[in-house]
Amino acid sequence: MARPSSPAAESAAGTAAADAAGPDRRDRAWLQALTTEAAALDRSSTAERVADALRRRVTEGHLAPGTRLSEEQLVAVLQVSRNTLREAFRLLGHEGLLVHRLHRGVFVTELTDEDLVDIYRVRRAVECDVVRRLGEVLDPAAGPEPLGQLRADVEAGEDAARRGDWSAVGTANMHFHQHLVALAGSPRLDGTTARLLAELRLAFQGAAAEHVHGPYVARNRALFELLHAGRTEQAATELEEYLDVSLAHMTDLRHGPRR
Amino acid sequence: MARPSSPAAESAAGTAAADAAGPDRRDRAWLQALTTEAAALDRSSTAERVADALRRRVTEGHLAPGTRLSEEQLVAVLQVSRNTLREAFRLLGHEGLLVHRLHRGVFVTELTDEDLVDIYRVRRAVECDVVRRLGEVLDPAAGPEPLGQLRADVEAGEDAARRGDWSAVGTANMHFHQHLVALAGSPRLDGTTARLLAELRLAFQGAAAEHVHGPYVARNRALFELLHAGRTEQAATELEEYLDVSLAHMTDLRHGPRR
């Protein structure tokens, strides 16, 4: 998630090289695939690994929102220097998971109700726009079925729901929306949605995963079917209602059904 | 943009409750002014000040895209430690102005054509959505004329154009779009547009400011008038064409009118 670059580039390039004629075509495909992977190779950098570790702890709920992350303590545990730890803090801070108060330290972000509204405000703008403009980019050639990833996410969610694994339902749901936006092919939109969904995970903590994620496997399926049928405008309005309902649901879960 | 959280809520509320009736008006005004300035004061943090300085140099074109920023050199010039300089680098890197290549150093970002398309892709999604949903938040009360800031930006652009100060036209143009998005009252949308516009400044470098910014003072005026008349839907379509034209204009300026 740190690199919003689109995955699945390799498989697409592979099939493209297979049916292409001429050695030049294949060379270009290979190079294309290599360059996309090159960025992922040198991604090490201790700070990013530390950030990954902390991100997992936060998004999986091991660190409650509001808790302070002591530099001294984490330096001792993670076996890294204070500077690199601070670098990791910066990374997560710009992702919205950690908030940095001057001379006070870093804390796990506490989402206010306004934040929740704001997040869904942006999601609605981004995701609905992506869906509405899908026709401009999706129809031609229909290459390797761009919706395949979405279908996989929907089915993964349904499987997990049957198994009662509501945590897996949640991640499948996240992947569904991430991949939905990825259809636009915009690195910046990918990045913003990745940040939004990461922040949203903070709000999921402390509530029963079944109630948080359960109701949306059916809606994901419905949305996917609309997209697959090419009814983008209808899908967009469905998605708008989807997100509004989801926001209302979230605020209810926080304050109790009535306030 | 860096700190979406709003402090000052507590102190303001506290004093307001303390002396409910008395010399309340003046006290509240003083405290309000102080608290707003307080946030700006302790926002210092050497790294952020260094970042501000570098940001100015980049956005004003003193550093051409692609140039490498030597740590050693900048440490000597800016009189700060290498670690704090690197922290400033990270800040600007996350804003998209600087790109950080492992073991190679930081460089002023070079925008590709795809980047330019992507930036306008997101701008169109965000700004048009803001305009379309303006009716939901603008009409009631109409408080302190929310469009006042926009009008000021439009007039500032027109004045600067009359003076031939095309650089000022450019900043007025930026402010116009920034304040347009600000009407939505969404901190996250504000942040993303701030980043987008900062990246866009990179693309403006190296072209005559008159051709880059000149054609848009009239369009800003037209857009403002539509908004002021409450014709949001018409304003949205106008804005769509506005942005499409602007993108085409930018790519033309880069490659010459024909390719």
Add this chain to the structure above:
DNA sequence: CTTGTCGGATTGTTCAACGATTCCATAGTG
């Protein structure tokens, strides 16, 4: 002309230290 190797230069990371700031508790005052 391409390929392999070497050395200088720059970056990545760590460490220890000092000044600055915040927080908390205690004591003093009305």
Add this chain to the structure above:
DNA sequence: CACTATGGAATCGTTGAACAATCCGACAAG
């Protein structure tokens, strides 16, 4: 009893230096 202020403890911000890892250019060999 409530309120302010004064102190100390803890933590953060910043610095400077040091070493290891990596990149870059030049040079030599095939």
